[in-house]
Amino acid sequence: MIFCQTGAAQAHELPAWVPEDARNYLAHTEGGEAIRKLAREAGCHASTVLRQVRRIETLRDDPLVDGALRSLGKFQARMSQQSTKELDRMREPLSDEITPDAASLASEARRILRRLCESGSVLAVAAEMDKAVVVRDTGDGGSTRTAVVDAPIAQAMALKGWIACDAPGRISRYRITAAGRTALSKLLAEQESKLRGFAEAQAGFDTSHQAEEAMAAAAADPQARRRHVMAESPLILLARRRDTKGDPFLPDDLVRAGERLREDFELAQMGARVAQNWDRFLTGDVESSAAGTAARGPDAARERLIAALRDLGPGLGDVVLQCCCYLEGLETTEKRMGWAARSGKVVLRIALQRLRRHYDENQRPGGGLIG
Structure with a gap:
């Protein structure tokens, strides 16, 4: 992708994720740059830039797109009003306050x-x-x-x-959209090495040689892991099934417990600790927040995840980690754990019942909200 360098540093100061057509649109509408000048800088025909500008203009009926453009325009204007020295000092706060970084x-x-x-x-x-x-x-x-x-x-x-x-x-x-699914595949590919680190967490439940080999095989198959992530959650599939009485195999409260665990799993990966080796994840030798200091954000999610998995223990912790967090299919989990066929769904339901009790017992005022 070609990023136009509009005028001085206006386009350059926009976050790296901003698409080329949005950069040209902002340079033209907010910065007053001529279409022909933008085309020369981009090395394309003026009609190409004109089409980009018109396409973005038609998208402004979308409230999110309109909000993004207004925020970027505000961000760009505030950047251009600062001197070089002030800009260096204020760049980070402005980026966090108005628009996200890449x-x-x-x-x-x-x-x-x-x-x-x-x-x-x-x-x-x-x-x-x-x-x-x-x-x-x-x-x-x-x-x-x-x-x-x-x-x-x-x-x-x-x-x-x-x-x-x-x-x-x-x-x-x-x-x-289709573009969103393609982008997710690329983002997951970039994150694969970090997901491998999380895959090693299962070794904390079972330190046998067989378990370590199983986890090594899981980490060595990024494409399989990515397919699991892109698929529907096993919890959702089981929730659609009915038992002999016609009731859902997994009630809503059990599904919510599993999704709450997965949410903490996702949030924990956003912190500074995501690149660490998670061998010690559940062995009792994991750092907690300092005494008297409440963990927040990814650190808090990490501590909630550790507490939940430790409470479940071996077996039950394994199945919720694989099915709720990694989105691994039940048949694959059964083979990995050496269980009998079709036994995984029963173990998963028992694990979710225990997980729900864990959350009920550790409920805080205002807690239980996802995100």
Whole structure:
């Protein structure tokens, strides 16, 4: 992709994730640059830049795209008003306050786009709200919230064409696009080495040579892991099944417990610890937050994840880690653990019942909210 260098440093100062056509649009509408000048700098015909500008203009009816462009225009204007010395001092706060950087967008997009790949999932955005939520249709006329994301992240995903809304309104509903699925595959490929580190966590449950070999095989097959991530969660598939009485095999409260664990798993990967070796993840030799200091953000999610898996212990912890966090299929988990065929769903239900009890016993005021 060619990034136009518009005028001085205006286009250069935009975050790296901003698409070329949006850069040209902002340079023309906010910076006053001529179409022909932008075309010369990009090495293309003026009609190409004109089409880009017109395409972005037609997208401004989309509330997220419009919000992204307004934020970027504000960001660019504030940048240009600062002297070089002031700019160096204020660049980081401005980036966090107005628009996300490329690293933040990639981390959050992995989490949100995964959720949007699930059947019946949409990103709901209400006007003037600073958060957007991913909700999934439960199939019985109800819905459940599976993730929360800051509005600037949602705006960036819409501007990049990863999500789209058919009918904007007071509450707009966005779905993942083909471009979003392609972007998710690329983001997951970049994250693969970090996911391998998490795969080693299972060795903390069973230190036998057989378990270590199984985890090494899992880490050595990134394509298989990526297929699991792109598929629907095993919890959702089991929730659709009925028992002999006609009741759901997994009630909603058990599904919510598993999704809460997965949410903490995703959030924990966003912190500075994601590149560490997780061999000591569940062996009792894992650092906690300093005494008197409450962990926040990814660190807090990491501690909640550790506490939940330790409470479940071997076997039960294994199955929720594989099926809820890695999204591994039950048949694969059964083979990995050496269990009898079709026994995995029973063990998973028992594990989720124990996990739900863990969350009930450790419920804090205002807790239990995803994201």
